[in-house]
Amino acid sequence: MGNPTDHLWLHFTRMSSYRDAPVPTIVRGDGAYVWDSEGRRLLDGLAGLFVVNAGHGRTELAEAAAKQASELAYFPLWSYAHPTAIELAERIAALAPGDLNRVFFTTGGSEAVESAWKLARAYFKRIGKPTKHKVVSRDIAYHGTTMGALAITGLPGIKADFEPLVPGGIKVPNTNFYRAPEHGDDPVAFGRWAADEIGRAIEREGPETVAAVFLEPVQNAGGCFPPPPGYFERVREICDAYDVLLVSDEVICSWGRLGEYFGAQRYGYQPDIITTAKALTSGYSPLGAMIASDRLIEPFLHGTESFGHGITFGGHPVSCAVALANLEIFAREELTGRVRTNESAFRGSLEKLYDLPIVGDIRGDGYFYGIELVKDKATRESFDDAESERLLRGFLSGALFAAGLYCRADDRGDPVIQLAPPLIAGQAEFDEIEQILRAVLSEAWQRL
Numbered sequence: 001m002g003n004p005t006d007h008l009w010l011h012f013t014r015m016s017s018y019r020d021a022p023v024p025t026i027v028r029g030d031g032a033y034v035w036d037s038e039g040r041r042l043l044d045g046l047a048g049l050f051v052v053n054a055g056h057g058r059t060e061l062a063e064a065a066a067k068q069a070s071e072l073a074y075f076p077l078w079s080y081a082h083p084t085a086i087e088l089a090e091r092i093a094a095l096a097p098g099d100l101n102r103v104f105f106t107t108g109g110s111e112a113v114e115s116a117w118k119l120a121r122a123y124f125k126r127i128g129k130p131t132k133h134k135v136v137s138r139d140i141a142y143h144g145t146t147m148g149a150l151a152i153t154g155l156p157g158i159k160a161d162f163e164p165l166v167p168g169g170i171k172v173p174n175t176n177f178y179r180a181p182e183h184g185d186d187p188v189a190f191g192r193w194a195a196d197e198i199g200r201a202i203e204r205e206g207p208e209t210v211a212a213v214f215l216e217p218v219q220n221a222g223g224c225f226p227p228p229p230g231y232f233e234r235v236r237e238i239c240d241a242y243d244v245l246l247v248s249d250e251v252i253c254s255w256g257r258l259g260e261y262f263g264a265q266r267y268g269y270q271p272d273i274i275t276t277a278k279a280l281t282s283g284y285s286p287l288g289a290m291i292a293s294d295r296l297i298e299p300f301l302h303g304t305e306s307f308g309h310g311i312t313f314g315g316h317p318v319s320c321a322v323a324l325a326n327l328e329i330f331a332r333e334e335l336t337g338r339v340r341t342n343e344s345a346f347r348g349s350l351e352k353l354y355d356l357p358i359v360g361d362i363r364g365d366g367y368f369y370g371i372e373l374v375k376d377k378a379t380r381e382s383f384d385d386a387e388s389e390r391l392l393r394g395f396l397s398g399a400l401f402a403a404g405l406y407c408r409a410d411d412r413g414d415p416v417i418q419l420a421p422p423l424i425a426g427q428a429e430f431d432e433i434e435q436i437l438r439a440v441l442s443e444a445w446q447r448l
């Protein structure tokens with residue numbers, strides 16, 4: 001028999017790592033746990049990839065998929081509708097904040113981001129502002145891999161191979177307060193500064209050229225940067241002042257991750273568009289969506305006008321049926337409320353790790369945390385590239401897995417461990433996460 005990776009091309013993966021070593025192969029899931037092909041149980045500390053919010057092994061979601069596939073496996077949303085898409089769009093519109101009433105389905109997050117940028121451009125063309133086409137987004141932020149979404153992404157390392165990119169992607173600072181020593185301990189001043197940087201970028205580029213600002217409620221890449229107090233309020237003011245659309249990229253931050261259906265609700269701001277995907281179905285079938293305001297669809301509602309954009313599998317009937325069943329579980333088990341009730345316990349369990357010399361910063365909200373690792377706690381000195389390579393790739397990922405915790409050790413910004421367990425997790429799982437991290441991080445420190 002050949003090697004499992006002879007034909008399977010893994011995403012964002014150094015394939016050479018698995019030429020002579022076995023690729024971890026996950027075969028089954030139940031609740032907050034998954035099992036690999038060797039029968040080893042792992043706590044799923046990342047809900048797959050911020051996806052399995054309702055937890056693994058939900059047969060009712062599998063049954064919803066089977067029922068829909070038997071009844072109507074597929075029909076497009078191109079000039080036709082099907083009942084599950086109609087019902088789901090209505091449901092999402094009811095849950096989404098304010099007048100975000102128009103749901104354009106995709107198959108995933110990159111396509112939702114891509115759709116939002118296309119809508120922003122087409123909308124401004126329709127209303128007589130055709131030069132508004134650029135987008136502002138933040139350093140280190142990840143917004144997907146398709147060419148448009150990649151241009152919005154702020155990670156130089158994953159862009160270089162694919163240049164030249166779609167022009168018009170403008171970068172501004174993110175809200176990494178831990179790495180903003182000039183703002184001391186004043187998060188309000190820092191938030192004001194970071195938001196005003198968006199205004200300054202729009203001024204620099206020319207407001208007549210800027211269509212949208214793409215921001216996550218909590219920025220994932222770099223290790224969970226929550227918004228400082230007042231940040232989104234100020235961003236909203238800036239967007240209104242320059243007639244620039246505020247796109248809340250909630251591919252991770254919606255569906256309970258932050259204790260509300262949408263991250264914008266958690267921080268009390270009103271976007272013009274929300275992009276979502278991942279946990280909309282808890283991963284039992286792929287689905288994404290762009291949720292737009294009434295104002296944005298308006299120019300497309302008349303005469304011969306249409307939004308010239310579509311995706312064959314966007315709003316797939318099976319995925320929509322699964323999403324409806326998933327949202328039933330959310331309502332029945334009050335998963336968003338569960339996160340609000342438990343989030344301080346989660347934070348408390350993680351914060352116990354502050355006694356380790358390698359733990360510099362623990363940040364996040366809801367069930368979404370990043371732990372930044374440092375070489376020197378007092379100076380906040382980070383690891384250099386070689387150390388980071390040895391620490392994250394050479395040791396941590398494998399050691400955490402071997403100790404029974406699936407999570408992510410990432411160095412796209414400074415080295416961080418990211419945690420986002422299924423929303424059904426509770427104190428027992430928080431304790432297990434803390435204990436495994438304690439043991440593995442202590443060993444990492446010894447090895448350094």
Ligand code: PLP
Pocket residue numbers: 108109110111113142143144145216220249250251252277278
């Ligand atoms: N936007 C954000 C904020 C994301 O976190 C992701 C994926 O992690 C994407 C977009 C891209 O989503 P997908 O991988 O479903 O294309």
